[in-house]
Amino acid sequence: MSPLFRDAGEVRERLDAVGHLVDEGTATAFFLATALRRPLLVEGEPGVGKTSSATSLAMALDTPLIRLQCYEGLTATEALYEWNYQRQLLSIRLTEARREQLSDADLFTEEYLQDRPLLRAVRHRGPVPPVLLIDEIDRADDEFEALLLEFLGENSITVPELGTFTAAVPPVVVLTSNRSRELHDALRRRCLYHWIDFPSPERATEILRRAVPGAGEPLIASAAAFIGRVRTLDLDKAPGMAETIDWVSALTALQVTRLVRADVVRTLSTIAKSPDDHVTITEALDDLGCPGQAGHDEPHREEATKQ
Incomplete structure (x- = not known):
């Protein structure tokens, strides 16, 4: 797989071209994240440009930005996937009207699967991986951090009814945190780390x-x-x-x-x-x-x- 950037200098140049200025440290962090295919955890005070750096990275790569905004009470359904219950119910009623039978296996297929940000990133197909922004991870609950571990470690998501989906090309994953609470060590170990300070x-x-x-x-x-x-x-x-x-x-x-x-x-x-x-x-x-x-x-x- 060819690298997305030659070096940190190219990262700065391409971000500059889309109107976003970064220092050498931030450019190096993004280069290593893309070169090593590792998630990048970016921390810093509110307003230093953590989110805008990730959105500008997607612009520089000319690839989709998939954003998951975290908050207290965020559930797996909202982050991973959910079933289109309305379409399933409609199918059941149509089948009953025809006096036919519909099994669970007929209802839980990809036809009824609705991708949410994490699954959308895994199922992306294209020459350039998407940028997945998991924004303000510190606002989510501890349980959601645990949910992320399989995804961050293996770039895959398991849907019990359908099996495991694995990314053909690992997405560029950027997690941001304002340090409103401490993140678990298991999450930090899976990520590269960079602190963004206020600009000089x-x-x-x-x-x-x-x-x-x-x-x-x-x-x-x-x-x-x-x-x-x-x-x-x-x-x-x-x-x-x-x-x-x-x-x-x-x-x-x-x-x-x-x-x-x-x-x-x-x-x-x-x-x-x-x-x-x-x-x-x-x-x-x-x-x-x-x-x-x-x-x-x-x-x-x-x-x-x-x-």
Whole structure:
């Protein structure tokens, strides 16, 4: 089986081509996951780009993304497969109307089988494997982790009525976790591991240039640096890149070209996602190096008539 990427450098190039910037560590993790055909467990704070990295990987490979969003109470039926009971019931009634008999073997065939994300990934056929994103695995129950072990270890799923389905080409499996709880050692042993941190100010600046092309360079640079300092505060939820992009977009819509306190305060809701965080950031503006006095500095904007 030919490799999906030549090296980590190609991973970065192809992700870059679909608009997603990653550092060398993340590119190497994705390269090893595809080269070794091993699941990759990606952890990090909310908002660092774990999910977007996996979705961009599917775009870079030009292959389907199959996503399983985890949550408390997720069941095997929702993750693996289920039977189309309505079609089965209809078949029973039609058979009874014809005064014929229908056995269980007639009802539990592939005709009535409905693939859910894991089985869909196993049954995928094509030259390039799909990317299976098992998102926020830490939100699922312990029992669901145990359910995953056969799939992660053997790339197969057993349907008792039909037998075992094994992937012709193992899918590229990416699991994400926000570390809301500890995962079992058995699950971790089956995966490669990578921690994604918040981007450096330099990489954040480059991401903002692409995401908000209408923003000026001084605003982008000062906003990226400011967010980096905000993340050092004791917050309920540190702003990620999604919040940073929203913030710079809001400032740009307000025609702000230089970051001053008045504009920070009135757009703070884009980066502070709780009342406590709003207060914490507001009280720390002096320490965060935010220029100007609240309510006194006029925002610096582009003049509407400027040519």
